[in-house]
Amino acid sequence: MSSPDHSGEERATLEEVRQWARRLSYDRYLASLLAPKAARPLLWALHGFAGEIAHIPERMSEPMLGEIRFQWWRDALDGVVRGERSGNPLADALAPVIVDDGARLAKLKGMVDARAFDLGGAEMADVRALTTYLAKTEGQEFALAVQLLSGETSPEVESACVQAGIAYGLARLLCTLPLCLARGAMPIPSELLRLNQTGDPASLSDIEPVQLNNALSDAAELAADASATARRHVGMLSRIVRPAVLPLALVPSYLAAARRPGRDPLSEIALINPVMRVWSLYRAHLLGFGG
Numbered sequence: 001m002s003s004p005d006h007s008g009e010e011r012a013t014l015e016e017v018r019q020w021a022r023r024l025s026y027d028r029y030l031a032s033l034l035a036p037k038a039a040r041p042l043l044w045a046l047h048g049f050a051g052e053i054a055h056i057p058e059r060m061s062e063p064m065l066g067e068i069r070f071q072w073w074r075d076a077l078d079g080v081v082r083g084e085r086s087g088n089p090l091a092d093a094l095a096p097v098i099v100d101d102g103a104r105l106a107k108l109k110g111m112v113d114a115r116a117f118d119l120g121g122a123e124m125a126d127v128r129a130l131t132t133y134l135a136k137t138e139g140q141e142f143a144l145a146v147q148l149l150s151g152e153t154s155p156e157v158e159s160a161c162v163q164a165g166i167a168y169g170l171a172r173l174l175c176t177l178p179l180c181l182a183r184g185a186m187p188i189p190s191e192l193l194r195l196n197q198t199g200d201p202a203s204l205s206d207i208e209p210v211q212l213n214n215a216l217s218d219a220a221e222l223a224a225d226a227s228a229t230a231r232r233h234v235g236m237l238s239r240i241v242r243p244a245v246l247p248l249a250l251v252p253s254y255l256a257a258a259r260r261p262g263r264d265p266l267s268e269i270a271l272i273n274p275v276m277r278v279w280s281l282y283r284a285h286l287l288g289f290g291g
């Protein structure tokens with residue numbers, strides 16, 4: 001428990017971390033509001049961190065600047081373990097998330113390392129590389145959130161979180177593909193585009209529309225399959241732990257938005273209905289993922 005003398009300062013810091021999570025990871029932030037009150041600050045720190053490193057590439061004018069920022073976060077995480085304060089409220093709020101768990105630290109640093117792809121200038125090698133990237137970013141975030149709410153995990157839950165991360169991450173990627181292309185990253189493997197050679201992101205505009213639509217349909221099918229697999233296994237989670245994986249309930253809405261007739265997937269970001277977003281999360285919290 002914090003002392004009364006510092007309660008005002010701590011509340012201000014907590015509010016800052018909450019706003020960080022709300023601004024950069026809105027789906028997971030909404031899900032966290034359905035978690036036990038005592039656990040919410042831990043989830044806000046985790047989701048704020050994940051959202052921050054995911055958005056670094058969008059804010060950097062050069063890849064080197066992004067890598068410098070990623071290295072700052074690696075060093076800050078090491079400092080948290082040593083009990084040091086960085087002066088960054090979000091980094092410092094990760095202390096109770098990591099505690100003495102070296103595995104959690106490794107997962108957080110692994111998320112930073114995986115996001116290096118987002119700095120641009122590279123093409124996702126193949127479908128396996130894409131799913132590995134999503135597992136190490138979105139999937140690890142699901143797994144860590146489960147640990148924060150349950151205090152433990154299992155191989156079965158870890159596997160379900162990986163599949164949930166692939167489903168949610170890929171669905172979101174299909175909706176925000178223009179943002180990836182704008183920073184020079186090509187997350188859709190040429191394997192799906194059925195290209196015989198590696199092409200740069202700009203060459204997508206020269207691909208036949210049917211070819212592109214088929215590739216994006218294949219990616220959407222991959223997301224749907226991963227979602228179905230995850231849903232079969234997250235049923236083992238109690239209602240208290242369920243908020244950790246609730247964004248999985250939004251995958252159908254994101255895929256529907258990405259597939260909307262007439263949408264240009266290369267230039268138009270797909271959005272979902274805000275009311276449907278809240279309802280889908282709340283319904284899954286109450287009833288689970290069986291429906």
